[in-house]
Amino acid sequence: MAELAGVSIKTVSEVVNRTGRVAPATTARVEDAVVRLGYRPNLSARRLRSGRAGAIGLVVPELGSSGYFAELAELVVSRAARHGVAVLIEETGGVRERERDALLGPRRSQLDGMLLNALRLTDDDVPGVPDGFPVVLLGERQVGALDRVAFDNAAAARLVTEHLLEVGARRILVVGGDPSVSESAVQRLAGHRAALEAAGRPAAVRHVVTTQWDHESGLAAIAGALAAGTDFDAVLGLNDALALGVVRGLLDAGRRTPQDVLVAGIDDIHTARFTTPRLTTVDARRPAIVERALALLLARITGADDEGGLVELEPSLVVRESTTPAT
Structure with missing residues (x-):
């Protein structure tokens, strides 16, 4: 490794173990050698x-x-x-x-x-x-x-709920994890409710479907809501996987996103940037x-x-x- 990086064994040790002060350019050469050689400590x-x-x-x-x-x-x-x-x-x-x-x-x-x-x-x-x-x-x-x-999960849900209201949502269906077992679900639901109440719309909180946190649960939740005749023009998935499952479920039912139903999630997972349509969400930092x-x-x-x-x-x-x- 030292030979590949063009440095001494001592310098390699100092970079790998972070025990000395090594110039950034030298550090970069050693780290490149570590990757190329597949070194594991x-x-x-x-x-x-x-x-x-x-x-x-x-x-x-x-x-x-x-x-x-x-x-x-x-x-x-x-x-x-x-x-x-x-x-x-x-x-x-x-x-x-x-x-x-x-x-x-x-x-x-x-x-x-x-x-x-x-x-x-x-x-x-x-x-x-x-x-x-x-x-x-x-x-x-x-x-x-x-x-x-x-x-801040509550702030995240407030942000995205406020956005949905601003772009015209009147009846928001929430699809999310069970608040009896998930702290994030508790906080995200609280943030959603706070945004609705601030907008003078507390009655809209009745639209909540409790699920697991994955794509399949989002798809199943929206299929169930449509079959039950639930009235909504927007869906908030309490995470992106749920929201993406919702988009698929809406498409299967002949509903377009966003033309017929607005959809948003929370977390900004990598996949959210590459779906059709690309998903509105909240950066989880x-x-x-x-x-x-x-x-x-x-x-x-x-x-x-x-x-x-x-x-x-x-x-x-x-x-x-x-x-x-x-x-």
């Missing part, structure tokens, strides 16, 4: 030398159905690699026992810290976390006094969440100063074709 050897594994955990509910967590994981892996840190990813299915096992089980011994998106953990689980093991929560659920980096959470976790691992606590990032509306009918 030996975690056991690194732990013996430094007392650290050089690896963190990323624990998420799932990686496939919504697209959100897969994109989040990709960002974590790429950003962590810039710090010479490997990432071990674990799916929990949103099951409390699996979340608790990820946090407290034996696999934790391979890690220096953890980024954790929990759906079911409670404060009762936190006392079991050993002192000194850094954990940063991602998402809506607060557990104990752990650091948390999140996206994934890159900023990952950068801030990773910086906070690394600071906890190394003992550097970082105020931490709760960091909540503001959303921004992304208007695309699904809510902009031609005039």
Whole structure:
């Protein structure tokens, strides 16, 4: 690797382990050599030398159905690699026992810290976390006094609901996750209701269909709403996967988006930019969440100063074709 990059072995070590000050151009050459050679750090050897594994955990509910967590994981892996840190990813299915096992089980011994998106953990689980093991929560659920980096879900739903009202929606159907088990659903529904109430339209809240969070659920929800004769001229999917399923379901029923029904989502997953029509949504600030959470976790691992606590990032509306009918 040193020969390929044209540097000394010591310089390679300083770049890979982030232990020295190396010029940006030299760092870039070494990192290019790392990629070209497919280098992976030996975690056991690194732990013996430094007392650290050089690896963190990323624990998420799932990686496939919504697209959100897969994109989040990709960002974590790429950003962590810039710090010479490997990432071990674990799916929990949103099951409390699996979340608790990820946090407290034996696999934790391979890690220096953890980024954790929990759906079911409670404060009762936190006392079991050993002192000194850094954990940063991602998402809506607060557990104990752990650091948390999140996206303002209520503000996101307010933004997109206000937009739908501004472009002419009168009867908005909401398709989303079960608020009895999902903090994000609770917050997004609250934001939606707040926007309706501010516009003097609180009665419109009756149009809510509870589902899972995937494309198939969006398609099934809209088919059910149409079969039941539900009156709506716009649909808010509480995530993009649902909204995209809705668009497909409307098309199957001969309804066009946006000409017949306006459709919007939340999260701005990558696919939303390439559908027909392109989906109006809310940017969930994934890159900023990952950068801030990773910086906070690394600071906890190394003992550097970082105020931490709760960091909540503001959303921004992304208007695309699904809510902009031609005039």
